[in-house]
Structure formats: C-alpha cells, structure tokens
Amino acid sequence: EAEVAQSPRYKITEKSQAVAFWCDPISGHATLYWYRQILGQGPELLVQFQDESVVDDSQLPKDRFSAERLKGVDSTLKIQPAELGDSAMYLCASSQEDRAGGELFFGEGSRLTVL
Amino acid sequence: GIQVEQSPPDLILQEGANSTLRCNFSDSVNNLQWFHQNPWGQLINLFYIPSGTKQNGRLSATTVATERYSLLYISSSQTTDSGVYFCAVEGSGTYKYIFGTGTRLKVLA
Numbered sequence: 001e002a003e004v005a006q007s008p009r010y011k012i013t014e015k016s017q018a019v020a021f022w023c024d025p026i027s028g029h030a031t032l033y034w035y036r037q038i039l040g041q042g043p044e045l046l047v048q049f050q051d052e053s054v055v056d057d058s059q060l061p062k063d064r065f066s067a068e069r070l071k072g073v074d075s076t077l078k079i080q081p082a083e084l085g086d087s088a089m090y091l092c093a094s095s096q097e098d099r100a101g102g103e104l105f106f107g108e109g110s111r112l113t114v115l
Numbered sequence: 116g117i118q119v120e121q122s123p124p125d126l127i128l129q130e131g132a133n134s135t136l137r138c139n140f141s142d143s144v145n146n147l148q149w150f151h152q153n154p155w156g157q158l159i160n161l162f163y164i165p166s167g168t169k170q171n172g173r174l175s176a177t178t179v180a181t182e183r184y185s186l187l188y189i190s191s192s193q194t195t196d197s198g199v200y201f202c203a204v205e206g207s208g209t210y211k212y213i214f215g216t217g218t219r220l221k222v223l224a
Contacts, residue, residue: 033211033212035214037156041216041217042119042201042214042215042216042217043158043201043203043214044214045211045212045213048210048211055210056210056211089156091156091158093158102146103146103148103160103163104148104160104203104212105160106150106157106158106160107157108155108156108157109156109157109158111156
C-alpha cells in the first residue's frame with residue numbers, strides 16, 4: 001500500500017541551530033501539506049503545495065521557516081534558527097485531488113525537540 | 116474562518132462499551148475526515164465522509180452537512196481503540212483542511 005514517507009522520525013537540536021524535514025508523498029498526489037502539531041492540540045496547516053507551487057503559506061512563520069517542492073514531488077521544510085517553541089510534531093500529508101480537498105493521507109511524522 | 120469543535124474532550128470507557136464522538140463545524144464544508152492518532156503520533160484515516168453514513172467493522176460515521184455536524188460511533192470498544200480522535204473539515208471554497216481539538220479516548224481492560 002502506498003504511503004507518505006517522512007524523515008527523520010525524531011530530531012533533537014539546540015536552539016539557534018538549523019533543522020530540515022523531508023517528505024515524499026504518495027506517487028501521483030498533486031497536493032502536499034505540512035502541518036505542525038503542538039502537544040495536546042490539533043494539527044495546524046503551515047503550507048500547502050499544488051505541484052511545485054505554494055497555494056497557502058499564510059500560517060508559515062516566514063522569518064525562520066521555509067518550504068520547497070522543487071520538482072513537484074518530494075518536499076523539504078526547514079527551520080533556521082530553531083527556537084524552543086518549535087518543539088512539536090511536523091506532519092506531512094498528500095492528496096490526489098487538485099487543490100480542492102480529496103482525502104488526506106499522512107506520514108508518520110517528524111517529532112522535533114529543541115533544547 | 117471555519118470553526119471545528121469536538122466533544123467530549125476526554126472519554127474513559129470500559130472495554131466492550133459503546134461511544135459516540137461528535138464534531139460540529141461552523142460553516143458549509145466540501146469534505147470531512149475522521150482520524151485516529153496512534154500513540155506514536157501517526158494519523159490513521161478512519162472515514163472520508165463529506166455526507167451520509169459509512170461503516171467499517173466496529174466503527175461507523177454519519178455526517179449531516181446541512182446541520183453542520185458529524186458523529187463517529189465506536190461499538191464494543193477495545194483497548195487498542197485508545198488514542199486521540201480528530202475530525203478535519205475542508206470549508207467550502209477554502210481548499211484546506213482545518214482540524215478540531217480532538218477527543219482523547221481511553222479504553223480500560
């Protein structure tokens with residue numbers, strides 16, 4: 001069964017360091033999402049891609065976060081510099097539909113701890 | 116933006132009991148999904164249910180879009196059902212899913 005792949009599963013870093021997360025969506029899925037989930041809360045959308053284009057990054061803290069999906073397939077989310085408040089689960093999801101919804105499928109997530 | 120509320124926030128059951136989880140949303144939606152978040156943090160798809168009723172084993176879900184709510188039914192609960200249940204909705208014209216705050220379920224043996 002096709003899955004969304006994410007790495008690393010766990011990352012511990014010190015504040016002010018750079019960190020990067022990688023996501024490979026299900027083959028053929030045009031839409032890719034990065035969500036952040038703080039402990040005890042629901043996931044919040046950071047950025048949404050349609051192929052290689054960003055369609056929504058309104059909640060992405062652009063002073064320190066960046067995301068790219070250069071060839072419209074896999075994607076990288078970067079944080080530089082990391083802050084204590086960035087400790088969270090970073091979840092990647094993909095959807096087959098063009099922009100308008102469709103069923104979301106999530107990867108296993110990348111858990112970040114900033115010391 | 117659209118608001119998504121889930122109830123109850125916490126639920127403790129004895130193994131074998133039945134339960135109903137509710138998701139209310141504040142505006143019309145194109146899509147709605149129910150997820151179970153396992154202890155390792157992965158979100159597992161339960162139902163993709165913008166309207167109507169679906170069943171999968173001991174689980175079933177109903178969405179009444181005109182009244183802006185969805186229900187998830189768990190029958191004969193098992194300890195493996197423990198975890199957090201989220202509903203996520205895609206508001207009409209928004210093209211993105213918004214998650215509720217979740218229902219944390221604990222099933223006791």
